[in-house]
Amino acid sequence: MKPTAVLVNTARGPIVEDAAIHQALAEGWIAGAALDDIEEEPSKQRGWRPTNPLFQLPNVIVTPHAAYYSEEAVRTVRTIAAEEAVRVLTGRPARFPVNELKVGSRPSRGG
Incomplete structure (x- = not known):
């Protein structure tokens, strides 16, 4: 990464090692970081x-692994989950x- 880059991690904290990103930031290898979690939550x-x-x-900038959070997002997630349950049932x-299993089919057992 170039010195003007900003690392953004919205995935899991352990994807970026805290010590490595600290060194990169402290020594100016990159300009900044926005982390939606740190290595150990x-x-x-x-x-x-x-x-x-x-x-x-x-x-x-570090957020508490809840950067997605808003009242609208929570409401939307709950609505989608309920609608999906009704559809399947x-x-x-x-x-x-999550997968494309057909009703009545069974997943393969390795191999």
Whole structure:
């Protein structure tokens, strides 16, 4: 990445190592970072304290792995989930299937 680049990670925190991104930012290898989580999601740690060195850098934005969140997004997700359940339970195909299994078919067992 060039020195003017900004790294944006909206996926899982461990995709970017905290120490590596800290070094890249502190030494000016890249200009900034926007992270929707850090390497170890803080809420999963008992007694967590904000000691991650990334929090001290002025060229970093960290959100609590909830950057998608809005009242509208929550309402939309719930509506889509309910509509999909009704579709499948009434014999219609799902609009957003995770796989393409046909009704009554079984997944293969390895191989």
